[in-house]
Amino acid sequence: MNIEYPRILPTGDRALTVEFGNEIDEKINSHLMGFINEINRLKIKGIEELVPSFRAVLIHYNPGVLSYDEICHKIKEVLANPFDDVGHRKRIVEVPVCYGNGLGPDIEHVAEHAGLSVEEVIDIHSREPYLIYMLGFQPGFPYLGGLDERIHTPRLDSPRLKLEAGSVGIGGAQTGLYPMESPGGWQIIGLTPVRCYNPDKENPIPYNAGDYIKFVPVDYEEYLRLKEIDAKGEYEFTVTEG
Amino acid sequence: MGIVFNKGGLFTTVQDYGRMGYQSSGFHVCGVMDRHAFWVANLLLDNKDKEAVLEFTICGPTLYFTSDTVICITGGNFDPKINGEPVLMYHAIQVKQGDELEMGFCKSGTWGYIAFAGGLDVPLVMGSRSTDLKCGLGGLEGRKIKDGDEIEFVKSVKTLPNLKERFVEAVEYGQEEVEVRVTMGPQDDYFTEEGLKTFLNSSYTVTHECDRMGYRLDGPEIEHNELGADIVSDGIAKGAIQVPKHGKPIIMLSDRQTIGGYTKIANVISVDISKLVQCKYPQKIKFTKVSVEESQTAYHMERERLQLLNKRFIHKRFLARFFSRWKN
Numbered sequence: 001m002n003i004e005y006p007r008i009l010p011t012g013d014r015a016l017t018v019e020f021g022n023e024i025d026e027k028i029n030s031h032l033m034g035f036i037n038e039i040n041r042l043k044i045k046g047i048e049e050l051v052p053s054f055r056a057v058l059i060h061y062n063p064g065v066l067s068y069d070e071i072c073h074k075i076k077e078v079l080a081n082p083f084d085d086v087g088h089r090k091r092i093v094e095v096p097v098c099y100g101n102g103l104g105p106d107i108e109h110v111a112e113h114a115g116l117s118v119e120e121v122i123d124i125h126s127r128e129p130y131l132i133y134m135l136g137f138q139p140g141f142p143y144l145g146g147l148d149e150r151i152h153t154p155r156l157d158s159p160r161l162k163l164e165a166g167s168v169g170i171g172g173a174q175t176g177l178y179p180m181e182s183p184g185g186w187q188i189i190g191l192t193p194v195r196c197y198n199p200d201k202e203n204p205i206p207y208n209a210g211d212y213i214k215f216v217p218v219d220y221e222e223y224l225r226l227k228e229i230d231a232k233g234e235y236e237f238t239v240t241e242g
Numbered sequence: 243m244g245i246v247f248n249k250g251g252l253f254t255t256v257q258d259y260g261r262m263g264y265q266s267s268g269f270h271v272c273g274v275m276d277r278h279a280f281w282v283a284n285l286l287l288d289n290k291d292k293e294a295v296l297e298f299t300i301c302g303p304t305l306y307f308t309s310d311t312v313i314c315i316t317g318g319n320f321d322p323k324i325n326g327e328p329v330l331m332y333h334a335i336q337v338k339q340g341d342e343l344e345m346g347f348c349k350s351g352t353w354g355y356i357a358f359a360g361g362l363d364v365p366l367v368m369g370s371r372s373t374d375l376k377c378g379l380g381g382l383e384g385r386k387i388k389d390g391d392e393i394e395f396v397k398s399v400k401t402l403p404n405l406k407e408r409f410v411e412a413v414e415y416g417q418e419e420v421e422v423r424v425t426m427g428p429q430d431d432y433f434t435e436e437g438l439k440t441f442l443n444s445s446y447t448v449t450h451e452c453d454r455m456g457y458r459l460d461g462p463e464i465e466h467n468e469l470g471a472d473i474v475s476d477g478i479a480k481g482a483i484q485v486p487k488h489g490k491p492i493i494m495l496s497d498r499q500t501i502g503g504y505t506k507i508a509n510v511i512s513v514d515i516s517k518l519v520q521c522k523y524p525q526k527i528k529f530t531k532v533s534v535e536e537s538q539t540a541y542h543m544e545r546e547r548l549q550l551l552n553k554r555f556i557h558k559r560f561l562a563r564f565f566s567r568w569k570n
Contacts, residue, residue: 012480136268
């Protein structure tokens with residue numbers, strides 16, 4: 001089937017989907033995020049909420065303010081004019097991680113599987129920032145792209161019933177972190193001392209789709225220190241523009 | 243000044259319109275299943291249209307009132323009684339301190355609602371009082387109500403003017419087949435001609451696997467084309483009809499996940515979600531295709547009906563205020 005992107009798809013009477021492609025690709029995602037920035041900038045009356053995913057965005061709107069024809073017209077106008085992709089303006093959120101140390105029980109297995117030392121695994125995993133394609137599955141769960149092939153590791157044969165909130169892991173070709181306690185089948189290589197899910201904060205999740213996450217290795221002492229700061233609600237994530 | 247739950251009921255939660263604005267971070271919207279019943283209950287009490295209510299299913303709660311107030315019961319019929327005497331649904335009801343409201347087993351429909359003049363005082367979490375059971379967020383400590391729980395009212399409203407005029411005709415839920423209107427898409431191009439025909443020409447049965455997250459239906463398998471049943475995951479709207487590989491529809495509702503990877507053949511129009519969620523096993527559902535324009539006309543008609551009802555009360559409210567001022 002030959003499809004021309006971007007395209008608008010009806011999604012009930014209160015939403016529509018704009019698709020920018022049909023694969024998981026940094027360029028497509030960057031174009032999509034640029035489109036979302038543009039829609040946000042225009043502050044179109046009647047648009048209620050945008051839900052980005054890998055290569056599409058679900059736009060919720062109020063049909064009492066905007067009809068389907070009207071919103072389609074506005075979207076086509078935005079699409080017809082060039083807008084900035086976000087690829088050249090990276091917002092990088094640093095997430096401290098204590099690797100191994102009993103907090104990442106599978107790190108030796110990941111190292112063994114890769115034929116590398118634990119230090120090398122940590123170095124590779126924390127070297128480059130990862131693009132957040134989208135958030136979902138649970139609040140703040142980031143779908144990250146770009147895990148180095150050398151440390152791809154199959155999931156556990158049988159998932160653990162309970163992963164601690166903040167667990168950082170590898171599942172096949174993906175890496176990410178579980179902001180909330182949850183069952184899960186990923187290889188857990190570390191734990192972040194700070195909460196990436198905090199409903200008491202104005203921004204309950206410290207990062208958005210389209211941002212990058214950079215894992216910063218910390219030792220056990222620093223892990224305990226940061227955990228204490230976070231428990232008092234005083235931890236501020238380091239954010240850089242790259 | 244509030245209520246004590248002598249019995250929590252089987253599955254009672256605090257819900258409002260839903261937690262909007264956080265889906266992009268992966269938060270479920272939650273909120274009431276039947277928005278029509280919710281709106282009408284609040285409207286009859288002069289409440290804000292998004293005031294939190296109690297929602298329950300299968301077997302409702304039993305409440306003890308620690309102060310006078312006015313309530314309204316809507317949605318499915320749970321045989322409501324105050325101090326053992328049956329009371330009317332879709333009517334504003336004066337209750338007194340010490341009264342006991344008992345909701346029984348569900349006689350018709352699926353979800354029942356009680357709204358309170360003055361509202362339920364649970365914390366506003368991220369703009370909403372809705373209970374998100376998966377995250378343990380909102381409502382009463384992020385969980386369902388249990389025996390002995392207490393909830394205060396936001397403000398004291400001991401009575402309301404024109405109580406006798408505050409009613410509308412009750413919505414009745416039968417056992418017969420229900421017509422549910424849908425708009426096609428976003429992934430209707432993942433199905434064969436035959437598959438689309440099957441979807442629109444067959445009756446589907448509501449199964450036991452129905453909850454706040456979604457309703458699984460049973461019936462003839464809907465055939466996918468060569469593109470298959472899986473997509474690169476994208477956002478899920480309320481009322482989205484997912485068809486996984488097994489070919490049976492699953493309708494995504496209040497507690498749905500924000501993103502999913504199954505094809506969505508169509509979307510139930512927002513006006514018809516109320517009657518859909520009040521269906522139960524083994525009731526039959528038939529889908530009817532409408533255009534997006536028609537679905538939005540239906541939306542406008544529903545809003546107008548509610549606004550008309552609201553106007554009826556605004557007029558009364560104005561007169562009541564005028565006379566009370568004149569008397570003073």
